[in-house]
Amino acid sequence: MNMKKILALLGLSLAIGLGGCSEKKATEQNTQNAEGASSDKVYRVAMNAAFAPFQWVRTDGKIIGFEIDLVDAMAKEGNFKVEYVNTPWDTLFATLPSGDNDILSSAITITEDRKQAMDFSEPYFEIKQVILVPKGKNVQSIEDIKNLNKVAVTTGTSADAVAQKTLGKTSNKIARFESLPLVLKEVENGGADVAISDSAVVSNYIKNNSDKGFTIVQIQDSAPEFYGMAVRKGDTETLKMVNEALAKVKASGEYDKIYNQYFAQ
Template sequence: MNIKIKFTALCAAAGLALAGCGGQHEASSADASATPSAGKTYIVGTNAEFAPFESQGANGQLTGFDIDLMNALAKAGGFKVTFKDQPWDGLFASLNNGDIDMVAAAVTITDERKQTMAFSEPYFEITQVILVPQGKELKSAEELKNMARIGVATGQTGDLAAQKLLGATSPKIARFDSVPLALKELESGGVDAVVSDSAVVANYVKNNGDKGFHMVTVPDFPAEHYGFAVRKNDEAALKMLNAALEKVRASGEYDKLHDTYFAKTK
């Protein structure tokens, strides 16, 4: 999200956290280094437009690797979570304002983001890739300079990669509110290519093989890592997440979830 690339002063009481599930969630003045309450509910912000990490099912329920993994962490760590779906460009502000406690939205860990938030240990590795029409081949990202319009999701790491290559104000960069919107524009011929996270693009290709697009991996884009984001001073939540992630990996649950969403992705 690319690529998108990730918690907080805790609530003074569990009642505040539960109240926050229905609306505005206020940050607590309690010491952020205190041990999280057993059974405490945390509001987790996400953006359900980034399958297979987070999306909305036919019944309106949130689904995806991040959703299932966060639920597994909550079970292993003895805490509870409730998800809040909202636009990508407002997630980090909501985190810092105390409206949400964590962000689980395929957030790439970057040095710039570390200035304003803290990240869990990495839980997924991706790279930026280029989606182009069938028959179009690229050997390097430099060839994007020869195209008229490159689609990206605003503020995600695909946007950052395009800016690095073409310049932040380049008219060649066509920005969209989400990856699905950028992909729709590619399908209609409005852009020549889309730059986004490898797992997301691979998922699109796997589920839309009849549309004639294919993913190109180029050596120019480095590996990136996703992490769960918390407010910068929320050491207790960070410690809790990392401990739970370690348990989920050790139990084999992480591998099961990974196979469910990615084993057949090419």
């Protein structure tokens, strides 16, 4: 082989070697960047921010409330980052399997049906279903709503289930709305005789509207319900992170401080 051919072959080998090294370095760099990005993950926490005092939108557009303060405290204790996403109730659950959101924190009652589609954290709040009764309405028990014309509920909630149980699934007496503010406004305006909703929410509403003469009627056979934060089915890593952070917030006494800020009588 003459010298020119030898030099050409050496040059080709060197070029291939350098190209291989460059490709390897690029791959290593991409891997490092990916690993760095994962450690900086921001968890998207979705809620229907129309359920005071758990979460609602302030006049400046910021979402505030009990659950916001709780998740903020959990993120601090668990050393993770969150951003909040206001989502309509009727599409909220679908955002988990689609990957649009990572955690749902929206006063969601833990039920066996919902457990089939998502995983829940340990409970963080206990409530019961109650009836919001305007002044002048004669309602003493859940059976009395059978004598009314319209009972307002938020679609797809535990209140909706209670109304269906008492009045029938297809009853035209059940007036369904996509958010709690619409439910309350309907009762205020006289479009509905009463509303059914969660005890903490109704108590908060009456507290802030003491001049309107509303009262609460307990539903005698209403079993306690528990709120939990939901994650994608099988997402054990996020579920563990949420549960550990929640446990730390409770153990430190921070949960009680937040609770008393919103619910102390």
